[in-house]
Amino acid sequence: MKLSEKINAHGGSRPFYTFEFFPPRTNQGFENLVARISRLATLDPLAISVTWGAGGSTKDRSLELAGITQSHPYSLATMLHLTCTNMQEGLIDDVLESVKDRGIQNILALRGDPPRGKEEWIPSDPRFTHAIDLVRYIRSVPEYSSHFCIGVAGYPDGHPDSPLSEDAEIDNLKAKVDAGADFIITQLFYDVDQFLRWVKKVRAKGITVPIIPGIMPVQTYATFARLTKLCGTKVPKKLEDELTPLKHDDRLVKDYGVNYAIEMIRKIHSDGDIQGFHFCTLNLEKSVQRVLEGLQWTGAVNEVSNKLIADIPAPLTENSQGTEFLITPSSAANNATSGLVSFSKTKTKNEMGKGEVNDAASWDDFPNGRFGDFKSPAFGNQDPWGGSGMTRTDIHPQWANPKSSEDLTRMFMSYLESKITTTPFSDGALCPESVTILPQLKKLTQRGWWTVGSQPAVDGISSADETFGWGPRSGWVFQKAFVEFFCDGKDADAIEAYIAEKGQGWVHYFMANGKGDFRGNVAGDGRNAVTWGIFPGSEILQSTIIERESFITWKEEAFSIWKSWASFYRPASPERQLLDEVAKERWLVSIIHHDYKNADALWTFLFDSELGF
Template sequence: MKLTEAISRHVASTSTPYYTLEFFPPRTDSGFENLLARLSRLSVVNPVGLSITWGAGGSTKQRSLDLAEATQRENPVTILHLTCTNMERAMLDDALDSAKARGIRNILALRGDPPRGEEYWIPCDPQFQHASDLVKYIRNRHGDEFCIGVAAYPDGHSFDEDTELANLKTKVEAGAEFIITQLFYDADGFLIWLRKVREIGIEVPVLAGVMPIQSYASFLRMTKLCASRVPPSLIASLEPIRHDDEAVKDFGVDFATDMIRTITSTKHNGPIVQGVHFCTLNLEKSTWRILDKLGWIGTSTHVLEEGKNRLIQPDSNAPLSSSSLLITPQDAASAVAPKDSENSGTIANTTTTLPALPANQAATWDDFPNGRFGSADSAAFGVRDPYKNELGLTTAEVHRLWGQPETIDDLTALFLKHLRGHSPFSTTPWSPNPIAAETKLILPHLIELTLRGNWSVASQPAVDCARSDDEVFGWGPKDGFVFQKAFCEFFCESATLDRLREKATIVDTVKFFAGNAKGEMVTNMALGESNAVTWGVFPGKEVMQPTVIERAAFQAWAEEAFGIWSEWALFFPPASPTRQLLERVRDERWLVSICHHDFKNPDSLWDFLLET
């Protein structure tokens, strides 16, 4: 079914606003499988549609298509995101044909961010330089086969507001039938923007993009990436509870609920908002709670397949996992998409009681703490910057931040500058924020490692029982206690890895993974083994192990980490000394992730590494 048809049926049957849920394809097979169980649980809330994101340049093409096909079993209105940036026309044609073959009738047409600075970005096909070009192409090639939507930016994007509004109208005139907005946190500002949208003659449905605040760190990161306006009162409310993850999640639910009530209320003097688009980041608990508070559960008009049980039962034996891999202290301060015809099935408009989320199963995996990644088994594993290219920067910004290194010594100096915090802009492509407070406790060790040519990108000191509200180490609910093993991640030469491997054979308390750009991996961990390097105990809860380092997750992260070398290199002209250096380093170095089991001795890991 087309989204516009589902919306029309919903509006005709109930006065409750409609809503869609957005998901992205996880980077691991286990994460993908567990997302299907999560989709099954969320299907009972009856969203009017489910949307699936698309990686830049088609990087997630197959997984996005597979996930979109799977969501068709949960909701007959599936929206597949599709970007034209760095996409050949043949790939676009194949994606559209594959979507059609899978019964997908809704496309969110996006330009997408260029995979490198604008100066060196040349569209693969000059026919596709703007989202409106993609809309026109789909219309010309497929007619009315697809219901096409486009993005809008209430807080601004690349141009001034008048130009942005004009571009939006161009996309609608090209054939767009619905609009999904970028996330925002300023309800009043959104309503002013929406009034202007309607005043210029845009009448298609507008779904307001809402991303519940999951943690203080991720909130800061995502609002920075998306250039979202943040009311001072919101920051003021979050500041006192920023170290209490549970309190931040609760606040995020209440704030989103109040904001949605504001924008969907008939009391304001502007156009009524009838649709909300939840950016879930593959997390479920906050979205469930918001819908429950709003009283919207089960109010969407739903098309059911006759004679079929659409629910995939969650695995009751799923292992208790975690929500953060390789927690990066540098990021901790800000770390934060079948063949039913339109006439098939029957219409059901029922009210569903919200069931309890399963305890100690996949629904609980994404609670704490605030790391960049989830467990490889988590449905939320692998998300970093879902709406940006890998670095999210222009060429001018890259040159300003990291210069134009031409030698190994230049790179070492860059990593040292970051560690020593010469300025607020002392960052690296892997650590986009100044070092965290806990990193300063191990700074002499990291500096010494870097001076020896081992460039650290993540680390943490050993901690033996700190309070969960500790300003430096705390996470999770209040009145708890947290622990962590010393951990370090760095790029090194092959000779260094050889020495580390040899010494690790005689030190049982040291465990490591190492990988390179070719996808090769060496480790002293047996298949199925993993390292819990952060854990906590809290009143009324089981022991939580939210930071786990294991094989599948490390392999996925290593691929991304070496991809950042490639992305950085593309900000420089071909054959330039800087580009040649970055590509050579990418091809020759190894990424090592290592931890020491003895968390009682704060120097254990560093003694081992420096001796090696």
């Protein structure tokens, strides 16, 4: 059924709502997302939408997911996002035919973003350079025009890539509606007053189709900061002032995000114009469910609160921990059968794994990891639209236009020395946890091993600790030391040989290059838990697990960052040649030492060696 028809037919005492999902990167994640959508379907959304990766990068998975949710037994009215970006000529026709054959009647027409590593938006099919071209084309073909309901995007905070004034952008929006769009879904926003002012200006232009605001509850501070920057979202000072003090406490951030979303929706709905809301779920379910319950729109009345578990467990001892915590090379390496994987593209722990519960229904309790369990539907949710995650405006002047490996070493050293606050792999300044191993990180970087992820060993520190704590403030947290860095092929060979000779089962590694070569000493589907927590009334939470599939996914992300950075320089420039060479020849290496009771174990192993330190 067309969404416009469902909106017109919608009745009852509450507004309608829709849910947005993106195709997961892994088969396990895809299967588990279908189960998650099935659970969320019990909340009675008017429709769901499926995103489309830049350049059609998720074409097959997007079509498959949309086809599944549209068909029996799910029978959910499904909307497929469709972009013009870098689409091969003829592909849009193929997609529209495929969508029509699947019985899908709703399209969200977008221009889209460049795929990873592309310098700029390229209209590969000359018929489609803007979303309005897609709208006009669908309306010009009789079998498409009668079949499809078309939505378009609105930008209450302005389009991040547009130099146009707000009035000019609204004129463009009206042109899309006049071309045949049936409804508008907005980009995410957090300033309700600005949104309501924008709606009045849109209506004053004569645009009468439904406007559906995009609501993205704050899940983690890192995700909030990254996506608001990516989307050019204006953050109200009140929101920033209230959220910043909570940013290291995953549960408080999540609770705050739920309450803020509820307040936004109530204020918007009370204004009278808006009758429905579009939830950007990031493939997570709990926050959306809690928001709807807090609004009492689901039939359930659950109190939304910031309560934390108050029981404080007794300090752990060798005897109270049990045999599973007695460390031997085999038990330390293999005491990870489930949980979460996190590979941070930053050197800061606050961008890394901070504990999702291992049970499939509650994977998103603490989704502060860069990815998440590779079985989780939210795995790899840092940029669900498939963009590069980097823009020209991200280029920091103190990155100094590197022309040699020595220049890159100086840049990474400047970051460690706090002379600059970002690198292409670090969105913010070095966190306090990384400062505790700063001499070791500097030593690696001086060696030409550019560190992009790390953590020190921790043995039973309070989860309330300001530096190492995470999760509920009533437990104890543990960490194995690990480090990730880029090095050249010769050093990668030496590291592999040294670990094979001297590791004695205590040291595991993964390494890969941009060409697709992979090495590691973790057997089969083995997974290394490197961060875990013990909390009252809960199973052990393994918040960071390093295993092959997630490492390879992070490797693809990491090398795409080099390629994106390179693309901002002209092809013949020394900077472009250097960064392209790094993307082709360097190896990303991850090394884990399992003796978490010895804070110096990893560093002693690396530095008391023949590796050139």
